[in-house]
């Protein structure tokens with residue numbers, strides 16, 4: 001007889017995207033494709049499409065606490081992630097709940113600014129992430145501008161990326177992945193600094209597309225799913241990179257702006273990685 005809650009379950013704690021391409025929507029689509037059952041705590045609701053974020057509102061703290069309690073009362077979450085957390089008050093609510101409940105390893109995606117330029121986290125919220133949330137994370141996954149904010153330094157090349165990763169690790173994150181999507185180079189270089197201080201680079205060709213909405217959500221959710229399925233951190237990260245690469249390469253034509261990724265592509269055999 002199969003045991004209740006034996007199926008791999010994940011949790012995303014983030015904001016919604018009415019346009020379906022980023023945030024909780026991208027997280028849940030990714031987790032589904034990666035073989036995990038996903039649950040969600042909605043911290044904020046955005047009015048958003050591929051052209052940008054038109055508006056957003058963070059939810060009442062009481063309702064956020066109740067969502068955490070509902071999930072804890074029924075499921076066995078094996079790995080979780082955070083995304084858009086809006087402001088310092090909401091970061092603190094998330095910190096309190098992550099200390100209260102065991103949802104497995106945390107992947108912290110420190111979402112700050114949307115592709116269209118909207119600020120999704122206040123300056124005070126960034127400080128609260130630095131002071132209180134980073135130390136709870138098994139992995140933190142900043143993009144280059146986010147890593148610059150967290151490490152308080154400028155990133156112009158791969159040496160700078162490594163220096164920033166080391167500074168962020170010193171803040172208490174066990175493993176660090178700095179995503180290279182925002183660099184200018186024709187190659188995209190993602191840096192991974194592991195718990196044991198070793199590091200490696202994940203290199204891929206830059207896909208010439210503006211359809212990159214939700215790339216960060218997608219890679220972090222694929223990693224969370226693989227952790228829930230039992231992978232070690234390095235294998236989960238390598239899988240995440242393959243998954244997001246397939247999803248970027250195999251564009252789907254949706255929306256007029258920064259379009260969403262193709263979350264079916266990886267399972268459809270869509271990642272013919274030449275590098």
Ligand SMILES: Nc1ncnc2c1ncn2[C@@H]1O[C@H](COP(=O)(O)OP(=O)(O)OP(=O)(O)O)[C@@H](O)[C@H]1O
Nearest residue numbers: 143179180181182188205206207213214215216217
């Ligand atoms: N044009 C591109 N071609 C190939 N890979 C890309 C491209 N843009 C991003 N990536 C990859 O996508 C992943 C996410 O990187 P990125 O730096 O875009 O994160 P992000 O800014 O947090 O994403 P988002 O804010 O859209 O969720 C990384 O593995 C990165 O290398």
Ligand SMILES: Cc1ncc(COP(=O)(O)O)c(N)n1
Nearest residue numbers: 015016022023114115213214
């Ligand atoms: C709710 C939510 N979470 C995250 C992002 C970041 O994604 P992107 O940088 O691609 O806009 C977003 N736009 N909206």
